[in-house]
Every structure is written in C-alpha cells, then in structure tokens.
Amino acid sequence: MRRLALIPLLLPLPALAGLDEVATDHALPRYEALAQSTETLAATAATDCRGEATLAAYTAAFDDWMGVSHIQFGPIEDLNLSLAIAYWPDPKNRTGKALRGLIADADPVVNEAEDYRDVSIAAQGFYALERLLYDDSLPQGDYTCALTAAVARGLADTSAMLATAWVDYAGTLTQPGPDNPVYPTGADATRKVYTALLSGLEFTRDQRLGRPLGTFDRPRPNRAEAQLSGRSQRNVVLSLAALEDLALALADAPIPQSQAAFDRARARAASLDDPVLAGVADPMARFRIEALQQDLRDIQTELATELGAALGVSAGFNSMDGD
C-alpha cells in the first residue's frame, strides 16, 4: 500500500478535469436522445413518407443532432460516421446529384439497410433527408418514399451504433493512463475534448455564418445551412447551447467570463429573427450577423484564457481543417 501511494507523486498528475462530466452528463445522454429520436424518425418515415408526422420527427431528431454534432472525436471518428450523418457544406451539390441519380435509376440499393451504407455519404444523413422531405423539385413517388425511409433508417442505425459505442468509449475517455492506448495521459483526453469545443465554435462561425455572409459585395444567402427546412438560425442557437454545456462540463472551476460571452452570443443569435439568415444580403441585418461572428471569436478568446490555461492544454488539430 505504501508503495502504491507513492505512484501519484512519481507520475505527472493526470488532468482529469471534467472528463467524467463530459461523458456522463454531456455525451452519453445526448447520444441516447439522438438514438431515440432518429428511431422515431425512421419508424415514422417508413409509413408517413414526407407527411407532417415525419417532418416533426425530423425536426426533433435534427435538434438532437445539434446537441452532439460538435463531438467529432471518439466513436464517430473511429467508425467514420460523421459525414454519413451530416454532409455539409456541399458546394458541388453532391447531395442533390446523388439523390437524383438514385431516383433516376430506381436503384434497388434502398431495399437493404446494410447495402445502403455503401452509397455515397452525400445521399445519407440529415441533409440528404432534408432534400427528400423539403425539396419539391425532386421527383416524387413510391421510389422516393422508399429512399426517404432508407435514409432515415440509416440515420437511426448509425445513431444507435454511436450511442452503444459511447458506453465503452466513456471508459477510455475518463480513464487515461499508461495502459490506455488512446489517452496515455489525462492531458491527451482533455485536449481532445477541448479541441472539439473550439472546433465547434469555429465551424459555426466560419461555416454556418461565414458561408452565407460571403463578402459585403457578394453575400451568399443561398449558402446558408439547412435552408430548405428553415433551420439556419436555429442550428446556430442550438450549437451554441450545446457548446456551452460542453464547456461547463469540462471545466473544473467556474468560467464566468466564458459564460458571459456565451450568453451574449446566444442572446444575439436568438434575436436575429431570421430563420434562413437571409439578412446577410441586407446591410443592417448583415451587421448583426457579423457581430455574432465576433461574439463567437470572443468566446474562443475567453475559453483560451479561462479554460484552456486552467486545464493546461491547448487545442490540437482540427478534423475540419481542410480546404
């Protein structure tokens, strides 16, 4: 016993700050919620096609996805499932082309859930489903309904897989140490979560807001996320709420400055009153959206000084860091 007690003095103290809370209070219940609401969505779409009940189930499931979409580490990365759930941005309209291709061929791949996993990720997940449910220019009919059901089923299966995998992975994340091949130190695990937090902020700032903003002379209102379903603003609000929850879970001390910065951003995002961010093309409304981008920068700054410094970690590399 005496010798064991010495070990912590010989090893650097693991930075376990908040990892338990991140797993238990944040990730696990949120993945569980996503698994349930996507299951409801799949069951509804199988009979209701693109009726009102499916649209409501879609809204609920997408809301739950916004609760975890920033978690780009762990099972979602290991199993390569992120893009199969959410392929956006899509500047080349790969989703539209992939869906039209399947419909034109009446591709029988929709008949087996197992097979459907092999199709282009552009024809899977929330954004493909959005096209199927809200884009009236797509040819309608039995095949399109079968396709809708297949996409919804795939989403439910994928979400269930993630919820299950997280139960094991929670152990990996919360028990760093020399015997843990993924996180040999607490800092490795903490850095992973911290990176996801900052990457999530960056994604909302540069993609959800930055893409439609374009430049002052050339705003791009039709590049806003999830426009067809009218969720562009809603996704910004929900992502901020999810990220704040993650920051609070990770912190092992109060982070009042960061919280205040989150509050400002959330208040501004909620007050935009602009579901599809069409305001990017209007000088006055645009100003408010640009100010929101600045709010997000401020959150990053506060987190770096208040949370990152306290945890002794810096952000690692970002999976969305491509061109």
Next chain:
Amino acid sequence: MNLKSLAILGTTALTAIPAWAATSKTDVLTTYADIAHAGYEDSLTSAKALQSAVDALIAEPSAQALQAARQAWLEARVPYQQTEVYRFGNAIVDDWEGKVNAWPLDEGLIDYVDPTYGGATEENEYAALNVIANPTFTLSGEEIDATDITPELLEGALHEADEVESNVATGYHAVEFLLWGQDLNGTDYGAGNRPWTDYATGDDCTNGNCDRRGDYLKAATDLLVSDLEWMTAQWAEGGEARSTVLSDEDAGISAMLTGMGSLSYGEQAGERMKLGVMLNDPEEEHDCFSDNTFNSHFYDAMGVRNVYLGSYTRIDGTVVSGASLSELVAEADPAVDEELKAKLDATMIEMSEMKTAAEAGFSYDMMLARGNDAGEALIMGAVNALVDQTASIERAVSALGANQIDFEGSDSLDNPDAVFQ
C-alpha cells in the same frame, strides 16, 4: 487562399527544453528553410522543363509532344507536393498557394466539357464559362476582353472569379486539365483522354479554338513558372519567408508543427482522402484528370516526414539535411520522438501500398467505387495512419511546451498577440 490551419501561437515560450539542450532552434529552422528553398527550386526546375515541353507541343503539335508534356507535368508534381507541408503555418505560402495548387476546379470555366458536366450552378454562375471559346464575356457585371489570353488575364480577372474558389484559372490543376481533359471513366480504369489534335493547327484542330487553347496552356504554364520563381526567392538567403521563420524561434518551431499536423489531418486525411472514399466520387480526386492522385498523397506525406527528420532528397539525388525537429523533440522527450518517427514511417508504408496498387493498374478512382472494399481499405489504411501520426504530433507540441494553439480564422498568424489582448 484561406489559412486553413491551427496556428500554434508563437507568443508562448517553449520552456520545456532543458537548458543543456544541444540542438539549437535556429539550426533546426535553418534546415527547415533550406529544405523549403530546395523544394521550391526543384519545383521551379521541373516546371521549366514542363514549360519547354508545352512550348514544343504548341510549336509542333503531335501525340508524342502531348505525351512529353504530360510526363513533364507528372515529374513536376514530385518536388512540389513535398513542399505542401510549408503551406500550413506559413502565411506567405498559404496566401500564395491558391494560385498554384487550387483544387477542386469547375473546369468548364476554362474549356469545353462533356454534356454530363452540366452548366452554371447555384454556387457558381461561371462554372461553364469556357474562356477558350469566348474571347469576350461578362463577369460579375464587368465586360472582360479575353482576346489575348495572358498570365495577367488568368490571375487577374479569371482566377477565383466572382469570389468562387472553384473558379480555378491557374496553377498545376488548370494545366493538368489542359493536358489530359476530363476523366470520363467514372470509377473505371482510365484518366482523361484529350486528343493531341486539341492543339493542332488548321483543319486538324478538334473541339475548336486550338490556338486559344494553346495560348491558355502557355499562359498558365508561364504563370506557374513565375509563381515558383517568386516563392523560391522568398526562401533564399534574405527572403521574406526565411526571415519570418528565423525571426522568432518559437513561432518558427510552431509553424513547422502546425504545417505537419494540419496537412496530415484536416487536409490530407480528411478533405483529400476520406471524403473521396465516402462520396465514391472520382471528381474528389486531387489529380482527377491525370489519375496521379496516389502520387500527390504519397509525396504530401513524404514532405511531412522530411520536415520532421530535417532531410530532403532533391530531384538530382543530392540531399539537403541538417539539425532536425526530431532531435529537438528527442531532447525534450525521447519516447515521443521515437513514437512520432515510427508513425511517420508507418504512414509511408500505408501510402506505399496504395501507390503500388495504383501503379499496378488498380487506379485511385477504382479504389473509390461504391462497395470496393479493397480500395477503401487501401485508402483508409493511409487515412488512419495520418490520423494516428497527428496524435503524436500533438504530443510533440506538448513535449516542446508549445502550450497554446489557436484556430484558423482568428488572425493568429498575422497577429499572434491578438488572442491575449
């Protein structure tokens, strides 16, 4: 182009290196700059060979002359791809890179395309502009006179026209398109198959406007040469890129690690490799016209390893080497250095397996086909190795005590103090 990187802030002292450290950071950075200079100089040399081959093709069009130009292009990619690791982390490279290696492109901007390509898109009004067939046109409300196709026209009016990134009018991939044409084989074997007669004179000319096509190819190649001349000079003694990395040791070391990690992970593993597999889309190939994608990936990965080990083998076989980042990390934490070296080697083995299969006839676009498990395994093997090495790069960052990283878009490279104000 946008600085797509996590810049590791240079304001934090790299304090973890013990006082007795034998390796000088200035020496490590000097090696880094020397390798950059050699790499861009090699890229320039091989781009000039491409330029000669293009001149020969235009002067006397033939199947042989087109083939020689294609071969010169392929050879030119070998040194250039090894410099890509300099892009992330060095603002001067990143700001310039878009003119030279931008991708993917809406090639209909430049020349004729197959009907399946479609026309203008919601995202890009000019996706099918076809400059070669149209001496005058309107662009974002401005009348453009393209009667003479010059380097100035390409880099001024056309490149990223209407602020759309896929309007790529210049660089390696524009030249690649002009040499190979569209690859219409989908996920079957075969690259683009542009006939040499697209450059023929008089009645032999196919697909129209052969003279303008030749003018475009020449202008794009000349521009590539002058761009590479410029970047080579930036890394020479007294050049801006070299002085920048040497002016602040800690920021310089951070730039090295940022370049390695950002290229490995978000850019290469994610955007260039994994996305193509998951979309089953050969248009997502980095060198989609020539089917040279496997080499682009291979030499990108080799560039990351070069920077870490402080050694680059030039196109004439001579070696540029010196004090390395590896030695610096080893002094801070030998285990992390061993781990990172092993992972860089593992990546090269995975990349080699992919390259070997591609060279044996299992082309990269075939690997991308829906349900092609063997192809997916080859590509994902390399992707996973890149992801794995990124984790070790992060550990190297920690070992060196560079404990503050910032994100792309927060102006950190331009203004490293901004985050702490």
